[in-house]
Amino acid sequence: MIKPSGYRCWRKFKPFAFLAVFLALPGVSLGSTKLSFAYSEASEPYSSSIDERAVGLFPDLVKLAFSFIPEYTTASVVLPWARAQYNVRLGLQDGLLTYPSEERQDYAIFSAKPLFTQDFGNLVYSADNPNVELIESATSFADLSGLTVIVEKGSKWEEDNIPAYLERVPGQNRVAMMHFLMLRGAGDFLVQPEVDARFIAQQLGYSKQLKVRKVDFIPNSSVPFHIGVSRKLPYAKELIDQVDAVIQNPEFQSQAATLIENYR
Template sequence: MNRHLLNGLAAPLQIALLIAVFVVPGVSHGSTKLTFAFSEKSAPYSSLLDEKAVGLFPELLQLTFDFIPDYTAAGLVMPWARAQYNVRHGLNAGFLTYPSDKRQDYAVFSAEPLFTQDFGHLVYSADNPNIDVIESATSFADLSGLVVIVENGSRWEDQNIPGYLERVPGQHMDAMMHLLMLRQVGDFLVQPAEDARLIARQLGYAQKLKVRKVDFIPNSQIPFHIGVSRKLPYARDVIKQIDAVMQSPEFESQSNALIEGYR
């Protein structure tokens, strides 16, 4: 579920999701070049492929700067802890992440999220004998006779999935998907659609994967904003231009299409 990337969220929202950090190496062809760093192990959001940062976040950020002539963007990967340290101390220019109070102390964030991660999905198998219950549920109470597969140590799941539901723990996302699809020891997972579809495809379960959007999962919407280090002299100008781009109907259309492609 990429929860390690969300370290640093408010207590109810600890989910892990590393994002983009920029370095400012100079000016090229009249534009200031911002180099973004991304997590190398956070697919489908960001990862390393052929020495390049790939995934939804690099693509979204590149799209954003395609609309900003004053700046150009490049990408690289780095560990999340290093990214946060570098932004705090002005060694890198910024990141795309949840704008916690702690992060707002050292970074200026875009007014609107560039992406909202949505945990409001039930993930299950088309072969599940309880599929009718899952597809008709309007609350967790309706699922009280079923078994949810959770990730060991996930505070978000502890705080947002009711304790009366029987749980089967998995060590990581691949193990959880195997428990659901292969061993069939649980009935459903709670995950973003992007994560579920990627893992199912990688493990060969795409044909029987079912994903249902529901509205009864608390704290399911996690916004990710572009933030720029307050130590960067022109941080507010970068954010001002990003905010202007995000008001563009053309940008909104293209970014929505890009996000839907991952879902």
């Protein structure tokens, strides 16, 4: 029997043709898709860089979330925060973990529920402060009206949520703010998450003097951080749907709670 001229070619390439058809089927791949997440290079303990590698709570939480989605793996890029956001906007990086502001929602799709919630409902002060009794008895910002609060320069949240009648001393960053509070006595208190305050105080040698008081009169004190992925990703919506399913998984919630507690 004489075979058609294309038969030999089909026999030769048949496995490759089958593979191409196989890979075209929905849900079939030869491995995980790698997603690049951008983090701030100077936001310890949430994210920072060691040997050009992202470390901190946020990279660990994102890695944990995607360990429940075997179709994807994550890589980390550590950048100045403004650059990190810009890269996600352009699709140069795939995702980030941050507060889903209206501006950020223009270029990223965010999970419905937060991966982490930052609690700003704390007064941070020194045990040596002469106004310590007033700070510890205050039931409103009005009670603190004669004191000075140290704020972070350019912080929109502090502008919106700490009353304008309080005298302010601006610090360039959280480290400078802690020095102003503990070393220079330039102000009486900070409004800050406990995790941040204790971490920075430990790094600077102020742990013994540090006092943190949880209060209920600070507005909008719970700041949620959601996973967001660039709208440039063609499968962004499907990816976020999978992330939302993971966040509701009791096993993930248990492991995430343990991870967060390890950073306190």
